[in-house]
Amino acid sequence: MAMAGKKIWRDAATLILTAKAPAGKSLPSSFTSGETAAPTECSSLFDYKVLMLKRSSKSKFMPNAYVFPGGVTSGADFASGWKDHFLHHGYNEDDLEALVLKDVDRPMLMKAELDESISRDIALRLAAIRETFEESGVLLIKSSSGSSSQSEAFSFSSSSSLSSWRKQVHSSPDQLLSLYREVGAVPDLWAVKEWSDWLTPTDLNDQGKRRFDTIFYTACLDSIPTTMLDQAEVTAVQWTDPASLLHKFYERQFWLAPPQVYELSRLLNFRDQQDLAQFSAIRHQAGLTTWLPVRMECDDGMLSILPGDSLYPDSPDYAGTSAKKPGPYPGTLDESRAASEQLNRLEFRDTYDCVTRVKGDSQHGHVSPVSFQEFQEGQKISHF
Secondary structure (H helix, E strand, O other): OOOOOOOOOEEEEEEEEEEEOOOOOOOOHHHEOOOOOOOHHHHOOOOEEEEEEEEOOOOOOOOOEEEOOEEEOOHHHHOOHHHHHHHHOOOOHHHHHOOOOOOOEOOHHHOOOOOOOOOHHHHHHHHHHHHHHHHHOOOEEOOOOOOOOOEEEOOOOOHHHHHHHHHHHHHOOOHHHHHHHHHOOOOOOOOOEEEEEEEOOOOOHHHOOOOEEEEEEEEEEOOOOOOOOOOOOEEEEEEEOHHHHHHHHHOOOOEEOHHHHHHHHHHOOOOOHHHHHHHHHHHHOOEOOOEOOEEEEEOOEEEEEOOOOOOOOOOOOOOOOOOOOOOOOOOOHHHHHHOOOOEEEEEEEEOOEEEEEEEOOOOOOOOOOOOHHHHHHHHOOOOO
16 A cells, blocks of 8 residues: 655644533534524434534635535644653553554554654654644543543633633643643543544545545544634534535535545444543454545446455555546446445445445454435434
């Protein structure tokens, strides 16, 4: 999977942040912004909510999309001062080294650069935590209970203090370390678990030439924290269960990028947050590889082929520089599916008709996504 030459995309980290919420309980208006309520029959099935943020219409990459909080890495995420801060709170280099996965598959963005003083297993977690704070105001700290499966959100003394620190960190990412020093806590690296890694397809011309290699993490909270919009990068927030988010997408109430559809469909396997947290902790140890979706036209739509699918190339063109491009499939989406023994793909008939199709063994101990149609049928939710 190694690629020679200079990297032509930016490394990024995102966080699938969930919070315990009694099944079926409606949220105060402060926890949602600008969207209709979740279907009751849907939300009653989950005891947790997922944090989703709406990108600004001015965003250069996927404007107006609902996404998990996240963004590109910064040099501040690799600052050696983090080691001193953790040591000050009783965590030595061996404690941090224990967070580094070894002897398992690793995605491309985990390959260290020469001038990095902190392991990427740690720096990318810090990037996900930093971006989550910048975009939502939620600051993850090591739980006072010492739990490695559930994190804690720091409670600021006032909204003005939260707003001030957010602005500082947004303007200068190295201020995140100053913030943790100020509040006397450490970022909860231990509860942030690797989930997946997605590389932007090579042919997304409508997004310009911007490409990102993004590692997805999970983290769980015991309650929904105070969430504050920045009204710049983020214009709306949702704490909603996975099924309701997918329902709104298919009802064309808002748009989700394909990786969000796939990962939310995976979350349909988990009704209880505790089950999700336990699974994430175990799966994390199995490692990851980089997923580059390979897009292929069909007579009636578009395929996004993922690793493990019968149509996935043996040697993916990660850089997009090969003269040999995937040709169109000579048939329909249904015909393509019927002719493939192994499935791991997304099928598109339009931008809001994105369906997960998986058949075969899962990779790296992961669960397969449940298509929203299968979920509806299994629950017999009539008004969907």
